Amino acid sequence: MTEENKSEGTEMHTIEDKFTFVPSPDGIVEIYANLVDANWTLHDVRMRFAQIVPNTRGSEPAFRAEERAAVTVSWGYAKTISQLLADLIRRYEDVNGEIQTPKIAK
Numbered sequence: 001m002t003e004e005n006k007s008e009g010t011e012m013h014t015i016e017d018k019f020t021f022v023p024s025p026d027g028i029v030e031i032y033a034n035l036v037d038a039n040w041t042l043h044d045v046r047m048r049f050a051q052i053v054p055n056t057r058g059s060e061p062a063f064r065a066e067e068r069a070a071v072t073v074s075w076g077y078a079k080t081i082s083q084l085l086a087d088l089i090r091r092y093e094d095v096n097g098e099i100q101t102p103k104i105a106k
Contacts, residue, residue, distance in 0.1 A: 031068045045078040047071050 033049035040046065050065035073081065093099060 029069075033068050035065050040075075044072050044074050047073075 031049060033051055035050040035052055037048045037050070038045060047070065048067055049069045049071070050067045052063050053066055055062055055064050089099065
């Protein structure tokens with residue numbers, strides 16, 4: 001963390017500040033997703049992660065979303081995740097320039 005971030009009062013505390021990651025005895029599941037859908041209740045937020053994959057040739061629609069995982073978190077933790085992502089994106093864009101949202105070809 002830079003001294004500049006500390007003086008601005010924007011320092012982020014990561015989970016590593018308080019916990020040590022240890023391998024699960026069951027291993028770690030790696031999931032790729034390029035689509036996310038979210039819904040919520042009064043108590044929590046549920047995010048469904050999927051991967052867009054092609055259907056068999058000649059099928060309609062041409063692509064489908066195969067659900068890979070679902071994660072449910074409290075509203076408080078959803079806000080923490082949003083702040084974490086905002087900080088990561090800001091730091092990435094500081095080095096690499098603004099991320100452009102891709103457009104789908106027609």
